[in-house]
Structures are given as structure tokens and as C-alpha cells.
Amino acid sequence: MDLMNHQFQLAARPVGLPKPGDWHYTEGPVPEPGDGEALVKVLYVSLDPAMRGWMNESRSYIAPVGIGEVMRAFGAGRVIASNDSSLAVGDHVTGLFGVQEYAVVNARAAWKADTQLAPLPTFLGTLGMPGMTAYFGLLDIGAPAEGDTVVVSGAAGAVGGVVGQIAKLKGCRVVGIAGGPEKCRYVVEELGFDAAIDYKSEALGEALAGHCPDGIDIYFDNVGGDILDAALAHLARHARVVICGAISQYNATDAMRGPSNYLALLVNHASMTGFVFSDYLDRVPEAATEMAGWLAAGKLTAREDVAEGLENFPDTLLRLFRGENTGKLLLKLADD
Amino acid sequence: MDLMNHQFQLAARPVGLPKPGDWHYTEGPVPEPGDGEALVKVLYVSLDPAMRGWMNESRSYIAPVGIGEVMRAFGAGRVIASNDSSLAVGDHVTGLFGVQEYAVVNARAAWKADTQLAPLPTFLGTLGMPGMTAYFGLLDIGAPAEGDTVVVSGAAGAVGGVVGQIAKLKGCRVVGIAGGPEKCRYVVEELGFDAAIDYKSEALGEALAGHCPDGIDIYFDNVGGDILDAALAHLARHARVVICGAISQYNATDAMRGPSNYLALLVNHASMTGFVFSDYLDRVPEAATEMAGWLAAGKLTAREDVAEGLENFPDTLLRLFRGENTGKLLLKLADD
Numbered sequence: 001m002d003l004m005n006h007q008f009q010l011a012a013r014p015v016g017l018p019k020p021g022d023w024h025y026t027e028g029p030v031p032e033p034g035d036g037e038a039l040v041k042v043l044y045v046s047l048d049p050a051m052r053g054w055m056n057e058s059r060s061y062i063a064p065v066g067i068g069e070v071m072r073a074f075g076a077g078r079v080i081a082s083n084d085s086s087l088a089v090g091d092h093v094t095g096l097f098g099v100q101e102y103a104v105v106n107a108r109a110a111w112k113a114d115t116q117l118a119p120l121p122t123f124l125g126t127l128g129m130p131g132m133t134a135y136f137g138l139l140d141i142g143a144p145a146e147g148d149t150v151v152v153s154g155a156a157g158a159v160g161g162v163v164g165q166i167a168k169l170k171g172c173r174v175v176g177i178a179g180g181p182e183k184c185r186y187v188v189e190e191l192g193f194d195a196a197i198d199y200k201s202e203a204l205g206e207a208l209a210g211h212c213p214d215g216i217d218i219y220f221d222n223v224g225g226d227i228l229d230a231a232l233a234h235l236a237r238h239a240r241v242v243i244c245g246a247i248s249q250y251n252a253t254d255a256m257r258g259p260s261n262y263l264a265l266l267v268n269h270a271s272m273t274g275f276v277f278s279d280y281l282d283r284v285p286e287a288a289t290e291m292a293g294w295l296a297a298g299k300l301t302a303r304e305d306v307a308e309g310l311e312n313f314p315d316t317l318l319r320l321f322r323g324e325n326t327g328k329l330l331l332k333l334a335d336d
Numbered sequence: 337m338d339l340m341n342h343q344f345q346l347a348a349r350p351v352g353l354p355k356p357g358d359w360h361y362t363e364g365p366v367p368e369p370g371d372g373e374a375l376v377k378v379l380y381v382s383l384d385p386a387m388r389g390w391m392n393e394s395r396s397y398i399a400p401v402g403i404g405e406v407m408r409a410f411g412a413g414r415v416i417a418s419n420d421s422s423l424a425v426g427d428h429v430t431g432l433f434g435v436q437e438y439a440v441v442n443a444r445a446a447w448k449a450d451t452q453l454a455p456l457p458t459f460l461g462t463l464g465m466p467g468m469t470a471y472f473g474l475l476d477i478g479a480p481a482e483g484d485t486v487v488v489s490g491a492a493g494a495v496g497g498v499v500g501q502i503a504k505l506k507g508c509r510v511v512g513i514a515g516g517p518e519k520c521r522y523v524v525e526e527l528g529f530d531a532a533i534d535y536k537s538e539a540l541g542e543a544l545a546g547h548c549p550d551g552i553d554i555y556f557d558n559v560g561g562d563i564l565d566a567a568l569a570h571l572a573r574h575a576r577v578v579i580c581g582a583i584s585q586y587n588a589t590d591a592m593r594g595p596s597n598y599l600a601l602l603v604n605h606a607s608m609t610g611f612v613f614s615d616y617l618d619r620v621p622e623a624a625t626e627m628a629g630w631l632a633a634g635k636l637t638a639r640e641d642v643a644e645g646l647e648n649f650p651d652t653l654l655r656l657f658r659g660e661n662t663g664k665l666l667l668k669l670a671d672d
Contacts, residue, residue, distance in 0.1 A: 060603045229594075243602050258565075258594030266579050266610030267396045274602030 003030040007070045007100030008313050013057055016253045017321060022055075023314050024068075030102045032081075038110060039081040040093055040103045044306075045313065045331040046074035046124040047320050048158075049222070050276075052250040061276050070098040071313075074129055076113060076120050077103070078336060087112075094123045099313050101333055117292045118302065120336065125158050125328030126302035127291055129277050133244060134162035135287045136280040139170075141242045141273045142218040146171035149212050151231055154222030155196060156183035158328035159244060163220045164193045165300050172218070175211045177204070177227060179323050186326055191301055204230040215268075218242065224249045225257055232261035235268045243274035251321055303327030339366040343406045343436030344649050349393055352589045353657060358391075359650050360404070366438045368417075374446060375417040376429055376439045380642075381649065381667040382410035382460040383656045384494075385558070386612075388586040397612050406434040407649075410465055412449060412456050413439070414672065423448075430459045435649050437669055453628045454638065456672065461494050461664030462638035463627055465613050469580060470498035471623045472616040475506075477578045477609045478554040482507035485548050487567055490558030491532060492519035494664035495580060499556045500529045501636050508554070511547045513540070513563060515659050522662055527637055540566040551604075554578065560585045561593055568597035571604045579610035587657055639663030 004027055011024040033039045054065050054072050065072050075097030079087050084107035087093065093110040097103035113123040125131060137159075144150060150167040154160040155176025164174045164187065176187040176196040184196035197207040208216070208230060215236030221228050224246025232241070249256050265272055280287070294300040305325040307316045310333050320329050340363055347360040369375045390401050390408050401408050411433030415423050420443030423429065429446040433439035449459040461467060473495075480486060486503040490496040491512025500510045500523065512523040512532040520532035533543040544552070544566060551572030557564050560582025568577070585592050601608055616623070630636040641661040643652040646669050656665050 060599075224599075243598070245602070246599060249599075256596045256599070258596040258598050260592045260594040262579070262594050262598070262608070263396075263560075263582060263585075263592070263610065265608060266581070266612060269609075269611050269615045271607050271609040272598070272601060273605075273607040274599065275605050276602060279605045 003102060004028070005030045005100055005102045006310055007098065008310070009068055010055060010065045010071050012067065014055055014251075017251045017318060018052075018055065018314065020314055023071075025311070031104050033083050033104045036084045036107055037104050038079050038084055038087045038093075038107050040075075040077040040095075040097055040105055040110065041080045041334065042075045042077040042097050042101055042103055043332065043334055043336055044076045044121055044124055045097075045099055045310070045333060046076075046128070047317050047329040047331060048074065048129065049245050049247045049250060049320065051317065052321065061278065070100050072096055073099045074124055075103065076124050079110075082107070092120055092123075094128060099310070101310060118295055121304045121306065121328070121330055122295070122302045124330055125304055126162055126295065126300060127288060130158035130328060131162045131291055132280065132284055132287050133277045134159045134166060135291060136277070136283065137242045137244050137275055138163045138166050138218070138220060140280070141275055142220060142240050144170045144172050144218055148172045148217035149175070149214060149236070150218040150220065151175045151177065151208065151212065151216045152220045152222075153177045153227050153231070154245075154247065155187045155193065156326045157222060160220070160222055161187065161191050161303070161327065162300070165191055167218070168192050169294065169299060175208075177223075183326055190303070199227060205233060208234045215239065220244060221246070223247050224259075228259045229261045232259055232264040235264050235270050237268050237270070239268055239270040241265075241270065241272040243272055247321065304330050306330045306332050308332045339438060340364070341366045341436055341438045342646055343434065344646070345404055346391060346401045346407050348403065350388075350391055350587075353587045353654060354388075354391065354650065356650055359407075361647070367440050369419050369440045372420045372443055373440050374415050374420055374423045374429075374443050376411075376413040376431075376433055376441055376446065377416045377670065378411045378413040378433050378437055378439055379668065379670055379672055380412045380457055380460055381433075381435055381646070381669060382412075382464070383653050383661075383665040383667060384410065384465065385581050385583045385586060385656065387653065388657065397614065406436050408432055409435045410460055411439065412460050415446075418443070428456055428459075430464060435646070437646060454631055457640045457642065457664070457666055458631070458638045460666055461640050462498055462631065462636060463624060466494035466664060467498045467627055468616065468620055468623050469613045470495045471502060471627060472613070472619065473578045473580050473611055474499045474502050474554070474556060476616070477611055478503075478556060478576050480506045480508050480554055484508045484553035485511070485550060485572065486554040486556065487511045487513065487544065487548065487552045488556045488558075489513045489563050489567070490581075490583065491523045491529065492662045493558060496556070496558055497523065497527050497639070497663065498636070501527055503554070504528055505630065505635055511544075513559075519662055526639070535563060541569060544570045551575065556580060557582070559583050560595075564595045565597045568595055568600040571600050571606050573604050573606070575604055575606040577601075577606065577608040579608055583657065640666050642666045642668050644668045
């Protein structure tokens, strides 16, 4: 093969928001897949808040990306060569393909995407890691009951939007928190939330008190910081706080901020529980089937926010941390 | 009756540690009990960390003590007059009697203490609110399994000492955190903990890593602040953090500090759950029976730290917040 591969490697560990100098853009030959491996042409790269944590030196639930290594990212693409019987040339697949045009992957680390069910980009959003994260976090940890008041931060994002929609399917009253009038409109009018709070223009405490007169039964947090503290101040008894992320804190250059209102847990006999998607890998097939059913029945709305061109990866990642995306943020590299 | 009552009333809402001027010491006639009420001679006043929260204006799980009202406190005493068939003169009782020598109480708000089972002071400690707090917090929220590693802060205090002993009864490995060599000795030699860490002289992170090589399965927190953060940094997967109190923060004059390491919950699929004793009022009889059995069988050690004289109440309360007590801190007002 004479194909050339381009990739973004991590050149330095960022301090605060990733800078252009933290990346190294490279060109090189596409490697041959070995036994049990396949070569995937990457069509979409997924931009996810978790990527910022992967760039730090400290190990958390997954090893950090090494300096000089291709940046880790979920992606979706098409198999163009295969040395494993489970994958055929032409198959659509998703997996941790990295920020690059071609990926050699172990066949067991690629998930087939049935594009009869949904368009390929949706397998990086509502039917992918963000959607599964929403599904397990809300249903397994939040444990919604009919009539519960559910509040979701990052409500216009890839995870938050799915959390709110599933909560509606379960008979909950759902309030989203998002930044700006357009995101709030999207959340209510397109996703069917009962209400949305624009944290950039409203007094969050008053707005939560107004929309949640009996307190919050489930708070699904994607952002941390002031918004988490405001939600803690409005918990109902036996509330469940689901800690999915803390995007407001990932690029902090001073110390991480903890929730100063955490004794609200004590006063309300409430819990705060964290998780990551990979905790539920063995249950993904079950969730994917149910989510695909909801999508097919028109009970879930999936939306992707698609930028184009591998060279735009650094800027597109910054859009995520600036909260500029509505729906799942993707980078399209090539037509299928 | 010509008895005179002395009491400490709340004169002002403290800023930081309570000052002498925050109290008003009064003398007045002992009131007559009405229908359904009894008059109790208070023999012991209980000093508990929660009292500091009751002095603040903001409502939490219980209304604040009003300015000019007798300071709320648990106490133990003897019935000296009764207008209710459920209580007889001579009965030993405990309840929220306040910081005073005589209390008129609704008979349904007084619990009989069977001093055949244990000495009266123990009904304010191991068989009282602190012991029940330890029992429900550890067993109901911590849910210990044999072989779990349990870490307890405030280990030489009234709650922490019981938590560790019950955890040992359940087959756990127990590490206490306490301030000073004498408390650490007490926790290991007298209460049977496996180890103790002196947070005043040891590097807490290193000590936790050394004593908990497989991480902490249950962290029972009475203190908050740096110690909570250090424990969060050493959680095992699926750890349960029990939030019982935050004595390090109760007298803070700047903003309450939240646990900056709270994303350890996310990384470890761990939970942090709060509670107060009164959440479990309906299960107190069950717990009291089991705890009394353990005490009678010599499986639990109860220790009280007893100061004397109502006039010493303000200073004795400060001893609690300075961490100067070992075991349950009480103020004895009179001989039985």
C-alpha cells in the first residue's frame, strides 16, 4: 500500500487549555495490519471531554497518552484491510482509533456499527460512548422513578442530552442546565426537556429553586464547579448525585475545586457516586439494543455537531472546552 | 417545688469557635411538668460536634437553636416528677434535655435507660446517639464485607471508636486516624483497631498507602478537610465513603472546603453518602439491642471522658473542637 497517514501526536503535557505547541502533526506510511488486526480508514474522530484527562501525566482509570504517541480518541470508520475473520473489508466499525486518518486495530477492539440502524456518526454519540455513559449513569446510578425531578448539567452536550431524554422516557420531570439561549431552546424544543436554565444569564440558585420546588431527586453532573455546588444546595431527601465529569475543572491551572456544599449529602441522606463508561463494558450490548430501539421508534433524538478536516483537530477540541458545541462534537476526515 | 434551674442559653451566633459572650448563663425557677410531661434532673450533658451546627442560623436537618433559647444538647438524668404513665419517678432517661440542670420533657421524647445493662453515661455514648450513628452509618451505608479495609477518622472519638470496633466484629481490617500518640495507642490497644495513623505527626498519604495497600473499601469520615481529601486519594474500586460529619470545618470563618479529590469517586466507581442519626430513629430499638448484647459480651469497649460542673460547659465544648477528648465527652452535673 502506498497510503500516507497523518496523525496528531501529543508533543507536551498541556497546562490549562491545550496550546498549538502541545501537538505534533505528522505524516508517515500506513502500517500493515498483523494477524488478528484490521486496517481502518477513519471517517470521524470523536471529541470528548475525557480526552483532556488522558493528556495529563497522572494515571486515572486509564493510562495517560505518552508524549510522542498518537492522541487517543474514539473514532468511526471503514475496514479497508483485515487479517481477522470477524471483520470484513467494507465493515463499519468504531473504537479507540486515535486522532489519525488510518488505524491498525486489534479486531477485538473494534465494534461493528450497523448503519442500517443509524448513520455512522450516531455510533460515536447516542449509540456510542456518550450515549452509553448517559444510559448507565442515569439508569444504574441515578435509578430514576416516575415523578422524580432530574437536573442535568451540560444538557446540550452529547451525554447530557441523552440523559434528559431517557429520564423523560422514565416519567421524570427534567430540567437542563446549559449555556446560552440557543442551547436552552434546543434542549426544551428539540429534546423535550421540561425546562432549561441558562447558567450564563440566570441566577442558578433561584432558577433551580423555581424549577424544582420539591428539590432535586437526581442530579447528573458533567461540569463540576459552581454548578455542582448550586445543585447540591437544592437536593431532595435521598437524592442521587451522579458524577459523570467536571469539564469546568479539566483545564484549571490552580487546584481542583471540590464541592463546598458536600454536607448537603449529610443533611439530605443523599449520595454522590462516580463512574466511567468502561465500568459497564459487559453491558454495552444490552444498552445498545435498547437505545437503538428508542432511536428507531423516534423516542430519542440524536444530533451531531460536525467539523471537518483532520488539520482542524486542535481548534475543534478547544470548541468543546469552550462549550461551543450543541450535540455530539465530531471531526469528519473523509467521505465514506 | 422550690428548686432553682441553671441553664446556658445561646446569646449570639458564634463566628468561628464559640466565645464566652456567645452564652448567657441564667438562673430561674424549675417549671412544673404539664400533662404527658415529666421533670428530669439532668445528671450528664452530652457534648457533640453537631451542636456547633445547631448554633448557626441556617436550617439544616433540624431547626437552629434560637437566640435566648436554652442550648440544645442530649442528656441523661432521672425522672423526679411525672405526669405520664409511661415514666415513673426514679426512672433513668435520655433525650434532648438541653444544657441545664432540670428539664421538662414530653414523655414520648424521653428514652428509658436500663442501667442494669450499662452505666448511665454509656447511654449518651456507645448506647446513645454516637453509638447508633456509628452503627447505622457503618452497617447501612458502609455495608462492610469480611476482609474489607475500613478507615475511620476521629477514631478516638465517640462515633469513630464504635465504628472501628463494629467493623472488627464484621471481619474487616480497620485503620483509625487520630491526633496524637495517646489516642493512637488507645485506638489500637484498647479498642482493637489493626493500626492507627497520627495525622499530627505522620504524612497521611504515605501512611494510608502503607496501611491500605489494596486501597480503602470503606472510609467513615467525621472530620472533612485535608483528611477527607487524603482518604479519597486512596480509595479502592467500589469504595463507600460515609459522610458522618466534618468537625474540621464547623468553626471555619471562611468558606466551607469541599473535597477537591472528589473525582476519585468517578475513577473508582465509588460513592459518598451522608446521613444523620435521626434518619434511623425507627430502627434504634433493633440497634440498641444488638449493641447492648455486644457490650455485655465484652465485644465492645465503651469509654467516656467526663468533665464536671455545668459552669464548665463553654470550656468543655471547646475541648471537643480542639480534639482534646478521648471517648465520649460528657459533662457531669450531679451525682445520681
